[in-house]
Amino acid sequence: xxxxxxxxxxxxxxxxxxxxxxxxxxxxxxxxxxxxxxxxxxxxxxxxxxxxxxxxxx
Numbered sequence: 076x077x078x079x080x081x082x083x084x085x086x087x088x089x090x091x092x093x094x095x096x097x098x099x100x101x102x103x104x105x106x107x108x109x110x111x112x113x114x115x116x117x118x119x120x121x122x123x124x125x126x127x128x129x130x131x132x133x
Contacts, residue, residue, distance in 0.1 A: 083127035090120030 097113030100106070 080127050080130060083123055083130075087120045087122075087124035087127060090116050090123060092120075094118075094120055 094113045094116030097109045097116060101109035101113060
């Protein structure tokens with residue numbers, strides 16, 4: 076795996092963790108802003124991880 080693929084995976088995992096924490100904050104507090112940001116971060120993280128794992132090989 077190239078350095079860029081590892082960086083993409085690291086960023087994707089970080090985005091998934093941030094999204095999970097935002098959704099957790101929504102459940103704990105009930106503020107809708109946390110849910111919107113959380114869903115967006117989960118979508119970005121999932122997309123980046125998928126693209127990193129399924130990308131073209133050099």
